[in-house]
Amino acid sequence: xxxxIPLANGKLSSHFxxxxxxxxxxxxxxxxxxSKMENAPGHEPGxxxxxxxxxxxxxxxxxxxxSRAQNLFESFGIHVTIGVPNCSPEEIVKAYLxxxxxxxxxxxxx
Numbered sequence: 001x002x003x004x005i006p007l008a009n010g011k012l013s014s015h016f017x018x019x020x021x022x023x024x025x026x027x028x029x030x031x032x033x034x035s036k037m038e039n040a041p042g043h044e045p046g047x048x049x050x051x052x053x054x055x056x057x058x059x060x061x062x063x064x065x066x067s068r069a070q071n072l073f074e075s076f077g078i079h080v081t082i083g084v085p086n087c088s089p090e091e092i093v094k095a096y097l098x099x100x101x102x103x104x105x106x107x108x109x110x
Contacts, residue, residue, distance in 0.1 A: 006062055014086065062080065062081070
């Protein structure tokens with residue numbers, strides 16, 4: 001499994017569309033086996049799901065994301081979890097793997 005987290009200035013981007021980077025974490029046997037930071041491609045409709053799919057991502061953990069974007073990700077076979085708290089990317093992934101990731105509301109309303 002590969003998990004992607006949208007980042008702005010190295011921290012969780014509260015709005016998915018405003019991220020400048022992604023932390024991409026490869027998971028095996030419920031542990032992080034590798035991680036990398038990748039610059040986000042241009043923000044065009046449909047570009048991010050395609051790019052993340054090409055990078056093998058199967059799950060996005062985000063603070064906020066519009067319903068249209070969520071549906072687009074799902075159409076690419078990428079599950080989306082929203083309402084993720086603003087923590088370091090590593091803390092977010094570890095909490096998810098331990099089934100302890102608190103989720104709040106979606107801060108994006110479009």
